[in-house]
Amino acid sequence: MRTARGWPWYARWHTVLRFEAFLSAAIGLAVGLGWALTGGGPFWPGWVWLGLAIPLGLQAAVRWGLRAPKGQRFLAVHTSLSFALAVMLLLIWLLGGAQYFWPVWPIAGLAIVLGVHRWVVGNRPNAREQALADRVGVLTRTRRGALDVQAAELQRIERDLHDGAQARLVSVAMSLGLAESLLETKPDLVAGLLTEARTTAVAALDDLRTVMQGIQPPVLADRGLEGAVRALALDIAVPVTVTGGVGGRAPLPVESAAYFTVAECLANVIKHSNAMSAWVDLRHEAGVLSVAVGDNGVGGARIDGGTGLRGVARRLESFDGTVTVSSPAGGPTTVTMEVPCELSSPKT
Amino acid sequence: MRVVIAEDLALLRDGLSRLLRAHGFDVVAEVGDPVALAAVLAGQPVDVAIVDVRMPPTFTNEGLVAAIAARARRPGMPVMVLSQYVEQLYARELMLSGSEGIGYLLKDRVADVQTFVDAVRRVAAGGTVLDPKVVAALLARPERREPLGRLTPREREVLGLMAEGRSNAAIAGKLFVTDKAIDKHINNIFMKLDLPMDHDDNRRVLAVLRFLQDSAPTAT
Numbered sequence: 055m056r057t058a059r060g061w062p063w064y065a066r067w068h069t070v071l072r073f074e075a076f077l078s079a080a081i082g083l084a085v086g087l088g089w090a091l092t093g094g095g096p097f098w099p100g101w102v103w104l105g106l107a108i109p110l111g112l113q114a115a116v117r118w119g120l121r122a123p124k125g126q127r128f129l130a131v132h133t134s135l136s137f138a139l140a141v142m143l144l145l146i147w148l149l150g151g152a153q154y155f156w157p158v159w160p161i162a163g164l165a166i167v168l169g170v171h172r173w174v175v176g177n178r179p180n181a182r183e184q185a186l187a188d189r190v191g192v193l194t195r196t197r198r199g200a201l202d203v204q205a206a207e208l209q210r211i212e213r214d215l216h217d218g219a220q221a222r223l224v225s226v227a228m229s230l231g232l233a234e235s236l237l238e239t240k241p242d243l244v245a246g247l248l249t250e251a252r253t254t255a256v257a258a259l260d261d262l263r264t265v266m267q268g269i270q271p272p273v274l275a276d277r278g279l280e281g282a283v284r285a286l287a288l289d290i291a292v293p294v295t296v297t298g299g300v301g302g303r304a305p306l307p308v309e310s311a312a313y314f315t316v317a318e319c320l321a322n323v324i325k326h327s328n329a330m331s332a333w334v335d336l337r338h339e340a341g342v343l344s345v346a347v348g349d350n351g352v353g354g355a356r357i358d359g360g361t362g363l364r365g366v367a368r369r370l371e372s373f374d375g376t377v378t379v380s381s382p383a384g385g386p387t388t389v390t391m392e393v394p395c396e397l398s399s400p401k402t
Numbered sequence: 403m404r405v406v407i408a409e410d411l412a413l414l415r416d417g418l419s420r421l422l423r424a425h426g427f428d429v430v431a432e433v434g435d436p437v438a439l440a441a442v443l444a445g446q447p448v449d450v451a452i453v454d455v456r457m458p459p460t461f462t463n464e465g466l467v468a469a470i471a472a473r474a475r476r477p478g479m480p481v482m483v484l485s486q487y488v489e490q491l492y493a494r495e496l497m498l499s500g501s502e503g504i505g506y507l508l509k510d511r512v513a514d515v516q517t518f519v520d521a522v523r524r525v526a527a528g529g530t531v532l533d534p535k536v537v538a539a540l541l542a543r544p545e546r547r548e549p550l551g552r553l554t555p556r557e558r559e560v561l562g563l564m565a566e567g568r569s570n571a572a573i574a575g576k577l578f579v580t581d582k583a584i585d586k587h588i589n590n591i592f593m594k595l596d597l598p599m600d601h602d603d604n605r606r607v608l609a610v611l612r613f614l615q616d617s618a619p620t621a622t
Contacts, residue, residue, distance in 0.1 A: 259510045260510070276463040284491060
């Protein structure tokens, strides 16, 4: 947690505590002087000092406890507070004249509570087990998601091929068959049929290219993510600046998921953002591939707004990737995705 | 006209060869990989090489690399690059190896035999032929930068057709206007792009090059 000024809240607490300690010391000193000037007598300032020391001591104990690593802090604060309380009880006993040693009872109580707390913490399922159980949960969910995405993709490809290229090739075969049969009897019709067959065959090629582009864009295999993104940027109707670089080849499925994410984001820039320009930044640092796509448009993009970004996020989930969207109303929009992955050496 | 064909798929190589022979080309060699292509080009004079982008050993863009290498060895060597898909990025890389004698077409265009054969002849003669898909993508971009921003939409259209390698008469036919009107548009284009008075073919190539470079990526 950070405050507006960027400092952790407990750093400010430290400053306050120092001021408090200074003030307490000043008051303590004044009271001591007052006692000396009024001619001594029973040493009552000890009680004032104790009163001043209690809040300071408790705060110092909490601060000390908070220094423990995350996950053990609660127990550490409990321990340090128990010790601080025990010391205070002893001091009270000393100031009260060190008679019957009554602090043994409250201190024993504190010790029992602390002991129980330690025992409970020690017998919790350990952090590693918990992490593994969480991981299994995530893997189960993302594996099902990945299979769903894959099945939907295959279905879409099958339908595209069936309705597009396959239907057109049937039509080509029919035109050619008809032309063959008319060659003897009505040769004047043959030229028209051949032209029709040719244009339909070319249209089938166009369909196939679109389908192939959706499966795996050839330029991605040729040039890797960086080159493919540059090629994509050239085909977009707004100027797109590409910065950064990857410096190697990410695993093919990661490259592919990252490419389609950029494609989806740039398509959104064209469709929704009204932007004058866009940018893509690629980098691979500390084992994480991060790709950011931004524009200077109207903003208001949401990950659950349409199916596009949602699908992209699901696809990246299978690689433990994340997508974050920053798009306040009025813009600008930035979509950042991060995928942990190793690179192979760049293809030469 | 002496042609070498580099294409690894035998079916397409034979088809291409048959088609070109039928139109009076002299197919001096048919090869299936970039190494063999380089050997042929080193061994005998060739007027134009027709090169497939995807070839062994990695089946990515060897053909493109081979074409650029061939033009590095012999500047201006006419090369027609064919591919199952076209990328503006590749068109631009090809043009960086010199602007004359470059063709970059989808394989589908071979089906329109007459246009394809004309395109091969145009490239062999030092012209530029870009696939209509590449040109369409270039035209789809709103132009903000000089000097292309100075062109009228009609002039941009004419420039696009020039980039596809069409002759003035073909452009006139396509736009349903007279040859004279096209001449006027082209002269305006040359003037607005500050192209020097020179041989007309050369200026066409330079204009197309401007066209490509203007939409170059803003960062490298």
